[in-house]
Amino acid sequence: MESFYQLLSNDIRFQEGLKACISCGTCTAICPAAQVSDYDPRMLVEMVQTRNEEVLLELLNGDAIWRCGECLSCKTRCPRGNTPGHIIQALRALSIKTGLFADSKQGNLQLEIKRTVGEHILKYGYCVHIDEIDTGKYPEQGPVWEWFRENRESLLARLGANYNHEGAGTLRKISNRSLEDLQAIFIETGAMERFQQIESGSAKQAKDEK
């Protein structure tokens, strides 16, 4: 079996993201996630560079890798051309592939994103859709959004949208052909498999907790 480090090295984002970190801490200084949590990209890259399997396991089944917001400010600032954000992407992919994501509270929350954004893509052709966004799940949307949603047929028509109709335009109904293309791409390139990994990993964790 390949080591965690070898598996990470197979990911081209890992190859792009990790050159030779000098542990200067510039990434942590600029990182919005580090400002609001104990996330520390400098420390995380240092841990990866140890190539120690136990240390890597600690990352793959822990919360830290899920704290990054992927703004990629770290890419701009690193004086050695590293991108901790890309390393995170590779770690997250491996964490899901190995099922280790389900061992952490933050990792488990991937299920929520899969069941919203992931399924919206296949249903609507876009990650987000007005029909799915209510102020129960998204209270920050506020009263204007509530009013907009209640009157969306009329307001969207006034604003020149093509809401839920065929043809071009804002919030149009995506054709079956395009949705079938997306479905086929998701099957061919591993997105469906990842969805399944997220569902089964989280289901197993829920069962174990019971």
Next chain:
Amino acid sequence: MKNKNQRWLSYQKEIADDHYYFARSCIRQNFFPASETIFLKILREELGKDIFDDPEQTTCTGIAYHSGIIPLETTMTVVARQFALMTRAGHENFVCSCVTSFGIYIEVLELWKHFPEQEKKTREALLKSTGLDFKIPVNLVHTSDIIYKFRDQIAAKASLKLVNCTGGNPLKIVDHVGCHYAKIFPDKGIGGAEYPYVLAGLIDAWGGEQVDYPERRHCCGFGFRQYLIKENRGYSVTNSKFKFESMAPYHPDLIIANCPGCTFFLDRWQYVISEMENKTYDSEGYGIPVLTYEEVAGLVLGYDPWDLGLQLHQVDVEPLLIKLGVIYSQEGKYKGMNGEELGKPAKPQFLKTH
């Protein structure tokens, strides 16, 4: 001076002059639903440009990708399908409305340059799953780049300037450039990551005054999975709050953003902070209006604010319209397609609205 000019040249980018293939944004369509329509109208009717709005185009998957729920290979192949649709339509200049997408498209193209075998694999996956093939765009830009390119032509047709109609002073305007516009690939953004000029150029051309403040380049706090998961949203509001606290002493009249997510968060988190702390970042209690660059362009061109969808912002835009001297109908704000009354949104607890 010569050296200075040469240095600035390295911060410029090629933006095609005409004949574009348009890709819509997941977020902009929902939260600023008139913006893309206005963009197309400005290009076609004001500037006489050719732009194709393809009904078959879809998400680039960027939000799912950056949240870690789909593989890189999937994103690459969906991007390849977008390029295939562009190729099929006979276009070669790709323009996208989303800043996350802009970063995604550039990232995929750069990865294919560094790993040509990956491009080959993607072509095979696309062909197998959809039967499509594609050409790489000759020019790929964000929609704000196009507005920037034609900012002077828009100014020449303007019916108002970004100045206070009482006294004539320029409005103080905060520009917020989305992280993925230039922080990932600085050479792909006007002005790079250090001196992004894509929105500041609009402010300068249309008569406003840029606000420089300490957290000008800080992220709005979207954080992808951090916002999408309800219990993680403290990440998002906190980062926006850093920005509001930092810009408030400069008394901005307006914030403009080129990323639809940033526009949304900077608008909605002001409402949330007001509800939580009874705090606003202007002196009157209305908050600082946050507009997309298309909405600002529409105002400058004299379009009706309610046809621009400005009534859908949580931070009321009327204080801005009054400063600009825009003549608008208050009754028209809450009317539907056929002029029917749609009632009014509930009032927030603290944030003032007209």
